[in-house]
Amino acid sequence: MGIKTKERHRQSEEEKMRHRLQPATVLLYLTVVVFLSLFFTHPFYLLALFLAVAIVIFSFDLIREWSSYLKIGLCFLVVIMFVNVFLVREGATVLFLSPAIPGLGRIRITFEALCYGAGMGLRLLVIISAFCLFMYVVHPDGIIRLLGGRSYKIALALGLSLRLFPLMRADFLRIMQVQQCRGVNFHGQGWRERTVKTIPVIKVLLLSSLERAFQLAESLQARGYGLGKRTSFMRNRWRIGDKLIVVAICLVLCLSMWLVMRGQTEFHYYPRLQSVGSGDFFGAVFLGIFLMIPAFLNWGWKKWPTLRSRI
Amino acid sequence: MNWAIIAVVITILCILLFFRRFEKAEVSAKEIALIATMTTFAGISRIPFAVFPSFQPTTFLVMITGYVFGAQTGFMVGAMSALVSNFFLGHGPWTLWQMLGWGICGVLAGFLAKQVQGFSRKRFAVLSALCGYLFGWIQNIWHWLAFVYPLNMKTFWATYLVSFPFDTLHVFSNIVFTMIFGEIFYAVLKRFQRKFSVEYLECTE
Incomplete structure (x- = not known):
């Protein structure tokens, strides 16, 4: 394993709740957040996802690591804004119209394109933040263990490589x-x-x-590699913390499906921004609260020793 | 229709298909050790070049492995070097696309080897240049589908135009590494390929 990775995971000797989580639980959390962010175009819901992941990152003391991720995200954000704002000519509210430029024509910057760029930038930040959480919560060995049961050749090659x-x-x-x-x-x-x-x-x-x-x-x-059928033993302890997070994710999925069916998670940026209602706000708040469950559990873990022994 | 999700699902399925093929295949301990070693070599080579965007030897290393050891090994080394090196450089939405991009580069080099006798530096350099652009274009597909609206040819070309200088730098680095290390690496890897392919025969009396 890499020196940096080892150091990262040894930074604190004391046990933390995030180290107890099953890699499968964190992978499920990442997958759900990424897929929901791709489903949603409504800025309220994207913001709810972003804030939820940010609060989980904050509670897990990963702010420093997250900031380096956000720096990378900002580079991508510039590209997204550039393409959407300068090269897309949709939208009715014109903010700026340049004189004709040879080969490009007139650059037309609209308020809607600016908002769309910002919305998609937010989507990117949600995805990047979720990956940051995954990267610093799951130990690389955890991923190898996750693969080990069925894809043992890949797990072996991955383990050796690390x-x-x-x-x-x-x-x-x-x-x-x-x-x-x-x-x-x-x-x-x-x-x-x-x-x-x-x-x-x-x-x-x-x-x-x-x-x-x-x-x-x-x-x-x-050592007998490749001789006969391979036996394996895996002991994954699913603690209450994992189970609660999985339940919260299931609730998020149910709520999201209901919101998607009602058409609440869609937002039309063009030709003019659609209006938003209070229903959108409350839906986003509930979704965010369910996704913050790992943060609530972590706070409980820090504060109450009784809860620590159970989670 | 959500094209970004469709693209993600297709990419995951493609990678899983290759991985499943590898899992089902008869893979010797030597092949596993070789894949792990070349994955580490390709992955570690990214780290000193991480400060130069797009200028890195990983594509060349993946391709030369695919060229000598075949398309399957090429794909595995390509896909895994993205996965392993990102444990150090940082995982993100790009990991999936890098896995696919480098995997395809390894496969294409494996196909080229079937058409050519020995090592053809010119042909390898041309393919590495094409792979440089292909890698960039694969990265752009998702960027275009997930973050740009409307999805038409104009925005498609605009997205590709923004990445063109970086892709060109990648192409340049592939050609440079092929010119400097191409023949050396081919000779070394070929020697080990011969060494790895020794078979032990059962002695019956």
Whole structure:
């Protein structure tokens, strides 16, 4: 496993509720949030999803990690806004009309396109935030365990690959040091010179990695890989916390289906923004509250030791 | 109709189909170890280049693996290197599309190997250039379907136009890595392919 990933998961020695959650529960939460954000176009519902995920992230003390995700999200947001605002010519409320530009014509910026861009930007932030939550709550080993039952070849390859990361990094540094001991100077020259000197290092790294792969395969064979049917044992403890989150997700799905059937989650941006009613607001509030259940459980976990022993 | 969800579902199904094929196939311990090693190699190579958008050797590494070891291994290395490297660089909605994009690059290189004897640097470079654009276009499909309205040719081209400089940089990096490392990596991987394909025969007396 990678050094950074290990450090990330060891940052706090004390046990946290998020470390107790089953990877399947978190994966279900991520899937539901992502799919709902793609279903919904109404800004109220997208905002409800965003706030719910943000509050869960906040309660899990992942604000610093989330901020780096949001920075990446902002880059994408700029592209979304650019395409929607400058290149889409829909919408009735014209905010700006440029003189004719050769090849592009007249740039027409409308209020509706601006709102659509903002709405879709919000959708992107919901998706990115949900992935951030998944990334920092689920340990990579948890994902391997999740795959391990049925897709054991993929799980094995994935597990080996994650464990080879630090080894390969150490190999690279070792080969560089050996080359430096032999008088190769990797610093202070032009990029062309440095590239020429790095090529043998990469070649040796590839050779030694493949040699290790060969030994690894021999070792797997010696331990009986591929001989007969494979047995497996998995002990996943579904705690009350997991069960409550799954129930909340089911409630979210039921509520969402009802809202989708009523047409409440759709929002027409063009040609003019549609009006919003109080029903939309309350629907979004309920949806958000159900999705905040992991945050409520985490607060309970922090505050009441009795609850901690049960969750 | 929600095209973004349809695109996501189709992509997940495509990846699962390839993964299922791999699970059902007779895969030796050597192949598993090789896939894991090349996945790590391709994944780790992304990290030092993470600061340069689109300039990274992963596509080249996935393609050269597919070229030497076949389309299935190419797809697995491509898909898994996206999955594994994103544990370090950050998972996001892009992971799924990167898995598909790199997986397809590995498959195409595997197909090219069937048409060519040995290593053809020119043909490999041309394919790597095409794969550079293809990878970018696959990433753009979802962006266009999920975040742009209306879905017409004008907005389609506009979305692709925005990513064109980055895709071109990716193409450039693929060609550069093919020119520098193409023959070296081919020779090394071919040597290990021969080494890996040793069969043990049962001795009967």
